Amino acid sequence: VCAFFHKWLQDARDSQREYGAFPDVIPRSRVVGEGGAAWSDAGIIVPYIIYKMYGDLSILEECYSSMLDYMDYLSVTNLEGPHQTYGDWLAYEPTESRLISIAYYAYDALLVSKASAALSKKPDDEYAERAEEYRDLYTKICRHFQNVYLNADGTLKQTSQTAYLLALKFDLLPQDCREAARKALAEKIVKNGYRLSTGFVGSAILNQTLSEIGEGNLAYSLLLQKENPSWLYSVYQGATTIWERWNSYTRESGFGDVGMNSFNHYAYGCVCEWIWETVAGIAADLATPGFKHIIMKPIPDKRLGHVTAEYRSAAGLIKSAWKYEGDTWIWEFTIPKGVTATVTLPGEMKSKEYGSGTYKVTK
Numbered sequence: 001v002c003a004f005f006h007k008w009l010q011d012a013r014d015s016q017r018e019y020g021a022f023p024d025v026i027p028r029s030r031v032v033g034e035g036g037a038a039w040s041d042a043g044i045i046v047p048y049i050i051y052k053m054y055g056d057l058s059i060l061e062e063c064y065s066s067m068l069d070y071m072d073y074l075s076v077t078n079l080e081g082p083h084q085t086y087g088d089w090l091a092y093e094p095t096e097s098r099l100i101s102i103a104y105y106a107y108d109a110l111l112v113s114k115a116s117a118a119l120s121k122k123p124d125d126e127y128a129e130r131a132e133e134y135r136d137l138y139t140k141i142c143r144h145f146q147n148v149y150l151n152a153d154g155t156l157k158q159t160s161q162t163a164y165l166l167a168l169k170f171d172l173l174p175q176d177c178r179e180a181a182r183k184a185l186a187e188k189i190v191k192n193g194y195r196l197s198t199g200f201v202g203s204a205i206l207n208q209t210l211s212e213i214g215e216g217n218l219a220y221s222l223l224l225q226k227e228n229p230s231w232l233y234s235v236y237q238g239a240t241t242i243w244e245r246w247n248s249y250t251r252e253s254g255f256g257d258v259g260m261n262s263f264n265h266y267a268y269g270c271v272c273e274w275i276w277e278t279v280a281g282i283a284a285d286l287a288t289p290g291f292k293h294i295i296m297k298p299i300p301d302k303r304l305g306h307v308t309a310e311y312r313s314a315a316g317l318i319k320s321a322w323k324y325e326g327d328t329w330i331w332e333f334t335i336p337k338g339v340t341a342t343v344t345l346p347g348e349m350k351s352k353e354y355g356s357g358t359y360k361v362t363k
Contacts, residue, residue: 002054002314005046009059012043013066020073024086035073037085037101038201043070044108048115054314055290060115067112071134074105079144088162089267090245091199092229095160099149100201103166106141109134110170118289145172154180161188162202169209182213194221196229200267207274211299219278220301223271231271242269280309280320281333285342291315297344297351298322300329315339319358334358 008026015028022040024033034040047063050056085097113134120127145167149157154177156163164185167173173181189196198206210219226232229246237249244265248256255261277283281298284291291313298320300307306323316336323330335341337356344351345363 002050002056002059005050006059006062009043009047009063012046013063016043016066016069017073020069020071022070033086035077037097037104038204039086040070041104041108043067044111048111051115051118052284052286052289053291055288055292057118060119064115064119067115068130071108071112074108077101079105079141086200088160088199088201091160091162091197091202092246093160093162093197095162095202096158099145099158099163100166102141102145102148103170103172106138106145106172107170109138109141113138114286142172146174150177154178155184156181159184159188160202161185161192161197161206162199164188165198165202165205165209168213169205178213182215185210185213186215186218189218189222193227194218195225195227196222203268204270207271208278211274211278216278216299217301219274220303223275224303231268239263242266275307276309276311279304280307280311280322282309282311282318282320284313291318291336292339294318294335294339294341295344296320296333296335296341296354298331298346300324300346329363331361331363332358333361 011027012022015023015026017023017034021035022043024036024039026042043063044067047059047067050059079102085101087097087100088095113131116127116131116134120131122128149163149167150173151157154173156167164181168178168181168185196203196206207219207222210216210222223231226236228250233246234243234248237251239249241264243249244260244262244267245256246268247253248261248263278297278299281296283295283297285293285295287293292315294313300322302324306321308321309319311318313336316339317334318336318339319332319334321332329346333343335354335356339356341354342351343354345361347363
C-alpha cells in the first residue's frame with residue numbers, strides 16, 4: 001500500500017486549507033468537517049507510519065511542509081481555542097472532546113519531532129532544530145494536559161477508559177503517576193464485566209496499551225469477550241465483516257439507525273494490529289524502519305490456544321506460529337533474508353538477537 005498512500009497523501013495536501021486544516025474526508029468530496037482530532041491528524045500520522053513500515057523517507061519529504069502547516073493550525077485551536085472533533089465516536093462511555101484534542105496535539109508534536117529527526121542530515125541543520133522544537137512542544141502540551149486533567153493521586157478527572165488509554169499510550173503523565181493510571185484503567189474494565197466501553201479513538205489503542213502496561217491478560221479477555229460491546233459479539237450475531245457500531249445489529253432490537261450503520265467499516269478492525277504485533281509477535285522496529293530489523297515479542301495466552309501468522313513486510317515474509325501442548329509453549333518463527341530480530345520470550349526480560357532463518361523454541 002506504499003504507492004497508494006503516496007497518492008492519497010497528495011490528495012490530502014490538495015485538500016488542505018490555506019490555514020493548515022485537513023478535512024475529515026479525503027479527497028474533499030463532500031463537506032463534513034475539518035481539523036477533527038484523530039481524523040484530520042491523519043495528515044501527520046499516516047506519513048510517519050508509512051515511513052516506519054516501508055523505510056520510505058521520501059514520503060516524509062513530500063509531506064513535511066503540510067505537516068508543519070497543520071501543526072501551525074493546531075497551535076491556535078488545540079489548547080484553549082475552539083476545535084472540531086467527533087469525540088470518541090460511537091463509544092459506550094463519553095470522553096471530553098477537549099481531552100482528545102489535547103492528547104492528539106501532543107502525539108502530533110511527538111511524531112513531527114521524530115519525522116524531523118529522520119530527515120536531519122547533521123546535528124545543526126534545520127530539521128534537527130525542528131526536532132528539538134517539536135519535542136519541547138510535546139513536553140509543553142503534556143504539562144498542560146497534566147494541569148487540566150490530573151488529580152493529585154495520579155488518577156484523571158476524566159474517568160473514561162479512553163481518557164486513561166490516551167494518557168498512557170501517548171505518555172502524557174509523569175512517570176510516578178502511571179501506576180495509578182494503570183490500576184484505574186484495569187479496575188474500570190474489570191468492573192465493566194471485562195468489557196470495553198471505547199469508541200473509534202479508544203479502541204484503536206486499547207489492547208496495545210494494555211499489553212504495554214503489563215495488562216496482557218485483560219487485553220485477551222477483551223479479545224475473547226462475547227457480550228456487547230465486543231468484537232466477538234458481532235460474530236455471534238452472524239457478522240462476517242467489521243461493523244461501524246458495536247450494536248449495529250442485535251437480536252433483541254434488530255438493525256440500528258440505517259442513516260449511519262455500515263456493516264463493513266475499518267475502525268474496530270484496528271484490533272488486528274495488536275494481534276499481529278503482540279499476539280503473534282511481529283512488530284516493526286521504529287529505530288530501523290522498513291523491517292530491516294524487527295521486534296519479536298509474542299505474548300501468548302492459553303485461552304487462545306494457538307496462532308499462525310504471516311506478514312509480507314517490505315523486507316520479506318515474516319512468520320510466527322505458536323501453540324500449547326499441555327503446559328508447554330511451542331513457537332516457530334521465520335526471519336527473512338537480510339533481516340535481524342530482537343527476540344524476547346514470554347515472561348522474560350532479557351532478549352536475544354537472531355539473524356535470518358527459521359527457528360523453534362519451547363518454553
